[in-house]
Amino acid sequence: MSQKNRLVGGQIDRSRPLSFAFDGKNYEGYAGDTLASALLANDVRLMGRSFKYHRPRGVFSAGSEEPNALVELRSGARQEPNTRATMTELYDGLTAMSQNRFPSLRFDMLAFNDALSSFLSAGFYYKTFMWPPAFWEKLYEPAIRRAAGLGRLSGKEDPDSYDKGFLHCDLLIIGSGPSGLAAALTAGRAGAEVILAEEDVVFGGRLLAEQNLLTEQCGNEWVSDVIGELSSLPNVRLMTRTTIFGQYDHGIFGAVERVSDHLPEPPADKPRQILWRIYAKRALLAAGATERPITFENNDRPGVMLAGAMRAYANRWAVTASTDIAIFTNNDDGHRTAWDLDAKGVNIAAVIDSRMDTPSSTEFEVLSGAQILDSHGRLGLRSVKVRLKDGSTREISCGALGLSGGWNPNVHLACHKRGRPVWNETISTFVPASSGDHLLRIAGAAAGIFSTHGALHSGAEEAVKALNDLDVSAHVPELPEAEDAPVKITPFWYVKSGKGRAWLDLQNDVTVKDVQLAHQEGFRSVEHMKRYTTLGMATDQGKTANVGALALLAELEGKTITEIGTTIFRPPYTPVSMGTFAGRSRGKDFRPYRLTPSHKWAAEQGAVFVEAGNWLRAQWFPTQGETHWRQSVDREVLAVRKSVGACDVTTLGKIDVQGADAAEFLNHIYCNGFAKLPVGKVRYGLMLREDGLAMDDGTAARLAEDHFVVTTTTANAVPVFRHMEFYRQCLWPGLDVQLISTTEAWAQFAVAGPNARKLLQKVIDPAYDISNEAFPYMACGEITVCGDLRARLFRISFSGELAYEIAVPTRYGDALIRRLMEAGKEFDITPYGTEALGVLRIEKGHAAGNELNGQSTAAMLGMGRMVSQKKDSIGRVLAGRPYLQREDDYRLVGLKPVNSKETILAGAHLMTAGDTVNAANDQGWVTSAAYSPHVGSSIALAFLKNGEARHGGMIRIVSPLDNLDIEGEVTSPHFIDPEGDRLRV
Amino acid sequence: MSEQLLAPLTALGNDTPVVVTIGGITICENPDLTIASLAARKDRGAELHSKLQADTKVQLPDPGKMMFAEDVAAIWTGVEQWLLLAPISSHPDYAAEVKTVVADSASVTEQTDGWVVFDIAGNNLIPMLERLCNLNSKALSSGEATRCLIEHLGCLIICRESGREFTILGPRSSAASLHHSLVTAAKSIA
Amino acid sequence: MIINHPLLGPRDSQEFVYLGDASLIDRPNAMAETALDDFHDYLYLRDNPAGSHKELWFHEQGDRSWLVVTRDVTTHEITDVELASDYAKRRGRDR
Amino acid sequence: MRYSAFRLFLEGLQGQSGWKPVWRDAAPQASYDYVIVGGGGHGLATAHYLAKVYKKARIAVLEKGWIGGGNVGRNTTIIRSNYLLDGNEPLYEFSLKLWEGLEQDLNYNAMVSQRGILNLCHSDVQRDAYRRRGNAMILNGADAELLDQDQVREMAPFLDFENARFPIKGGLLQRRGGTVRHDAVAWGYARSADSHGVDIIQNCEVTGFRIENGAIRGLETGRGYIGTKKIGVAVAGSSSRVMAMAGLRLPIESHVLQAFVSEGLKPLIPGVITFGAGHFYISQSDKGGLVFGGDIDGYNSYAQRGNLPVVVDVLEGGMALMPMIGRARLLRMWGGIMDMSMDGSPVIDRTPIDGLYFNGGWCYGGFKATPASGYAFAHLLATDMPHETATQLRLDRFRTGALIDEKGAGAQPNLH
CATH class of the missing domain: 3.30.70.1520 (Heterotetrameric sarcosine oxidase)
Structure with missing residues (x-):
């Protein structure tokens, strides 16, 4: 029969039936149902299997604390493991599968673990699986891994998108039960910027799940009145399906809004979920409370659930788990469930109350001073065995059992900054510490104020206080009359009886015995107990389990619960999809691209691009007939050496340094001298860190007495700017110097090769004489090109050839490269990419990232003498430490294979011939290697111990990773034009 | 040859600025x-x-x-x-x-x-800005301008008319990525 | 975290880059006889207190100013923020 | 009491009633020959090796709270010896060898699982650096393999090869790397040390050192004065606080490192994988949780908790690397205090005070080093000479310039 367990009333929309499938079987529910309520309506109690023993389990709660009813929702790439059926809104066509079972939910082979349970005690795995040692990875562990885990991820790319956002408010209200709504009304009317966040689909909290909380009005009506008013206020933002999952420093909260999870799939261009970072001047925690169970033997059967959840199912979703129910309680709240379900026509088999002094009822049987000893029913509860006040036992038939062991305030968010809650004896529960954070106040059940009247008033009053803190005046509004019943509870945690297992943590299968064993073995601190037994470490983080276990541990230790304390509360409050945190930053959008000014042109040329930090640079430019990258690169290199080439070098960092003291400032920043650099000249500069090791290199061009342009390597543009600002602001705030980055503002091209000048003369306006005499090596100047376009020209060379770098405003970069290509046709101009750039600089022996890796001294780079001892520059003092000045330290050398057909690999190590290949004999390593068309073989740069003295000698080049072991000759690092004649022609 | 003037490109790499309208929001590259x-x-x-x-x-x-x-x-x-x-x-x-x-x-x-400039306009840009940067965009009034991060890019936001008209300056080399972020956000809230 | 920038008001610490102890402003005299020892202590040794800590933050995604932030490193509570250039001048760094 | 499958079977039949405490909850005596300050992994391992290998007696481990409550109980459980520099690699390789025999040594199953660690590279420069490193590992007796893109794809087909912002070019694989059940390391060492007579004293905070004429005489604790002439301090995270009581300033800052775990999932990720173009590394625990992390938050902190920007940064890396994890859920995030040293490498050395020895500055590397760190520290305490694998881990290297800077980041702890 369809929806056999559907009751009358409820807040579901019976006019909108929805079909769905669970484990391949089709069912029907209504709009407003959760997957759990719809399954219950269809008399499905068995929804999952537990983690360790694979015990049959049914839904336990009606909210995010659910330990049992976890399913694989959806299919294909959208499959979502471990999804709580209680938090899954039903939509038409929903499909879900049970998980952690094989082959089926009703018959699970791994349930034989349950039969072996007496050997699988807490931590049993620490005591075995040790022999023989090799069997762990091969046999034991794979078997354990297969059995463990819960649901399956598809292994496919998540097809949905996620988003991030940022919100600001005066008051963030977390939870929309009576206290949250009263607070929102208070703050909203006061004109404060308010965010009301509710994890549920609708606002109202327990007002939706209970009968008669308000005495003169139906709870629902009041909720809709309040929400109606709040939604008319522009200063109030109402957010449902939004979980505030974490509190971070200084009023920052993390929230996840599930925008599209209630739909079969997100609409086009819309995210599945949004991660909100909320900046709240003040926050109010009104997150309510979570009910806790009472533990007894076999208390885990499908049909056993929290009494409050049973009530929520009946009142909100018009569903009962069974037509015959029993209640086991230690407080008055449990009786409410019986009243509400009785009113809906469900048979109340009995209310079993551990207390002697209990409310009575004429409608159903109340067994005071009674306890449940055991339960029966393999795949679903059939009956419970009750020990009556007089000691006799009685078997009571029921298909569902509601447990009420009291309520735990949801203190989590109040404890995310490492505050711990305190035990309140009167109401037998942990409440937030009163000396809490002034940024976060707590109201209602979350504060241990359990009556509706109390919740309403505390919500409003705490909102007033929070706003007063912000100098916003606010007043407690008129609030509805509400029940104000005191908490009547006599703590009762677990039934002491026979030898069977009684579950504390349902999902992770931690029983009373496990905690007892942990204690017996010395795991007495609460953290030890948790870690040894895994209690509270499941997907529900022990929301319904922890307090019961703490009570048990307290009893075992002979201490109070206060002395035992809690474990640490950590975000997230409930698990959050990992994609949400990444938002849009994934795939190609993981990081922004930086494109060079010639990108469009290079793409038209068919260039192959490479990532350089966030930049995309042309790596080489294949031409017709070239099938291997080496062909292209060799051609580009040779073209530069023979005639002329052009390369986009815009990515180098450029920092504009101005001010009367600019030269003095640079004199501090660079280890070599800059004070006397003439205007119109460029100088190579080496920058050290204060620890004396090389940080970066580049050039500084003096455009005027008070104006320099500094270049940095591409990778260090940002750190160097930060470094320079540190010294400007923090060490020499008295210097007249101003810095600004201009990396983006100029398109800069290297034009290199014997014909570079001839080419540039065709482009540069005739007013500017760039002859060798007028514009010699290391000259710089501001010029114009192509008819009065302002430009800069630097005669510097990375390739070792006659070369210039020419810069124009970025927007003209595309036109300039096209013009250079056009003008250069007569010289067979060749565009070259980063690969050829690298070969050219290795041939010339210039250091780059592989050599400037933060581990090199100036001396290692062959620039030891550049470090001026006559002035105070950053790093000079500590560069003088003895180890960094040792004679036999590494030096940059060149390497060539003796057999020119062999290839040197960067990252190979250097050994003396005849030595055993081991660390003790390690002589250095290859930093950069390339095929040099100029030399006609593989060449490399390397750091070699005492290398300067070893030019001309032989060395073994070994890369055990590649089975490479070849002989090489040590050379000067300058494979081309060591005297620098080519630069100066 | 040098007498022939060079023609500039916009930051997005075209001869003319890109204008996109999504829902009620217009995102306009401003090269002027x-x-x-x-x-x-x-x-x-x-x-x-x-x-x-x-x-x-x-x-x-x-x-x-x-x-x-x-x-x-x-x-x-x-x-x-x-x-x-x-x-x-x-x-x-x-x-x-x-x-x-x-x-x-x-x-x-x-x-x-050094910059790419995008002018954005619409009846209510706040939901879009909320998805892009951590500023309290609702509280920005005309004549306020401040730096912020948009999808890993350091940008400068100028409020021309509260809630309705903003100018965003971003690093020019990332013009395409910034534009993509703006368009994605506009579509997401449209 | 939120750093209350002395000029720009509250800003998310994500916009900043952290350097370390503000004692890095007290760079020793590089020309002194004892410079090697002084620089060793200056660059490498830290009080690393479990409590109030003066430290340097750079507003990289903002106005590029270096700030000296006084923060309790056990609670992350920030009690003072000022421009590092002001702090440095007070410490006698006027050149 | 010896642990075995047979013993487990017997206890199963007897209702588990025979199990004894894993370690005695000892009370402090008036004096000891050796006092180890810090009941974390390193301190407990030191006590174990000092007693078992170096045959010393009258040893106490003092722990402020409960043992294993610091970084040994809050790390991401990775073991590896894939270091570049000769100052580090011998120690980490020694450590990996000790891990390989740990269960038999301790008679405790800490689930040492050598499923491999794969460091991905995304550029030629990175590959060159990995080749240099991999070769250095081999030269030091460790195992390493350089994989190309196809080999990576075969191992981890779920990585983003199609749409990556920073395409995967290859990776450095150490097959002997893997994971260990972290808490069990502390418990296993505690159990073994205890069985060799070591007093493990919990809830015993050190409040001061007694130093006379430049030599250690004893220490003040929350549970009274304890006389001793040799103290080994192994309290990474709190090194500066403890050593300040002896008047020493250290080249160390304390920083927070966050770590994360997802809900349990069926097996998905083979070993440990690290992203080379962002801050993200991941493995999957035997229970099924994806265990992952990234970079430190970057500011000094003793708070054992971090903030959202790093959470976002880590998961951006995660989704960029393996977009299949989008629908898995993050279950828990936490933080530990790292001793971030000035060159990113640890210190195991004597101090200027006679009889006071220091072990710290482990940065992120502490857990994987636990066995060797304990061994080398025990060696130093017992012989007054550095262990052969730890000769360069000296406190004075910042003065001499003999730095061990794997990353080349310089004297800025938050960059290591």
């Missing part, structure tokens, strides 16, 4: 601004202020603010540091023009090509 940065020389702030005001009527704003004078906007960008924005058509060599005015009371740097 020239930009110069200005940093007062040591202890010359007062002199700089008076020179600028005398010659150009430009008043230099306080932190987080922007001020207009005729066709020039001045934005505070750092301690004793500002960006000046002006129409490129009437100020073809703007940095040089400013330098003439301020002489050695300030360092001036040409920054026109």
